[in-house]
Amino acid sequence: MTQIDPRPLRVVQITDCHLFAGTDGRLLGLNTEDSLRLVLDRVTCEQSHIDVILATGDLSQDGSMSSYRRFQQHLARFKAPSYWLQGNHDLTEPMVNALGGHGRRDSHLSPCLIAVGDWRIIMLNSSVEHEVPGYFMPDELEFLRDALVKTRGHHTMVCLHHHPVPMGCDWLDNQVVRNAGEFWAIMDAVDHVKVVLWGHVHQNSEQVRNGVHLFSSPSTCVQFKPLSKDFAVDDIAPGYRWFDLYPDGRFETAVSRVEGVAFDVDMSVKGY
Ligand SMILES: [Fe+2]
Structure with missing residues (x-):
């Protein structure tokens, strides 16, 4: 008898939007508000159903309240709940306020544990405010340790902002999670984490470490x-990542990028 897979869970990752207090803000010449809208238009076209949206940091460039409120408004076009974590450009307090205050912070801002079907998603804060490189504070590692006990028996995805392994970009690898060794020591003690997912590096990549897929x-x-x-801007278009998560632990994932739009990026900039 042929077994038909139940509908997988559809997860969408939105990352590194770098919104400003005003809608005319530009990063390296590119209007970040416009490019976010174009990416979300693509999500709307491609995703008829979304179970969860993961926003993996640098949602704001300047940490302004208005940038987070607008991010929240942008996501309101989707019915799916969104969960946020902090990037190095983010500030926790305005994120908490944009998410509706401290009551919701516990469930929608990192550190948090999301139950979605047979899967569990752990959102971690790898950022120290006003510092660029990643670092896990002791409380965050304790949350991870505890969450990995609670998620035992479930296929699990772990999300953070910074890369916990080198990317092969020297300038970015100076910003790798500084205590990644402690993170991996906790992760290596369990075998139910299938995926580790991050933002920060503004590029698509895939690696496998100890059987865990890293994206x-x-x-x-x-x-x-x-x-x-050295720091270098790519001329490839903005985009997002989606996952299909199956009850048996299998998953599919791909990146989708905006097409047919010329983006105004200053390729000569030597840092940001
Ligand atoms: Fe970023």
Whole structure:
């Protein structure tokens, strides 16, 4: 008898939107509000159903309340709940306020544990405010340790902002999670984590470590060139990542990028 898979869970990742207080803000020449809208238009066209939206940091460039409120308004076009984590450009307090205050912070801002069907998703804060490189504070590692006990028996995805492994980009690898060794020591003690997912690096990548699939994803605005020694902007279009998560632990994933739009990016900039 042929077994028909039940509908998989559809997860959409939106990352590194870098919104400003005003809608005319530009990062390296690119209007980040416009590019986010174009990426979300693509999500709307491609995704007839979404179970969960994961926003993996640098949602704002300037940490302004209005940037987070507008991000929230942008996501309101989808019925799916969204869960946020902090990037190095983000500030926790305005994120909490945009999410509706401290009551919702516990469930929708990292650190948080999401139950979706047979899967569990752990959202972690790898950012220290006003610092660029990643670092897990002791409380965050304790949350991870505890969450991995609670999720035992479930296929699990772990999300953070910074890359916990080198990307092969020297300038970005200076910003790798500084205590990634502690993170991996906790992760290596369990065998139910299937996916680790991050933002920050503004580029698509896939690696496998100890049987765990590791993914980075395009920003909704400016892209960085893979395998570049020094800071370099890529001319590839903004985009997002989706996952289909199956009850037996299998998953499918891909990146989708905006097409047919010329983006105004200043390729000569040597840093950001
Ligand atoms: Fe970013």
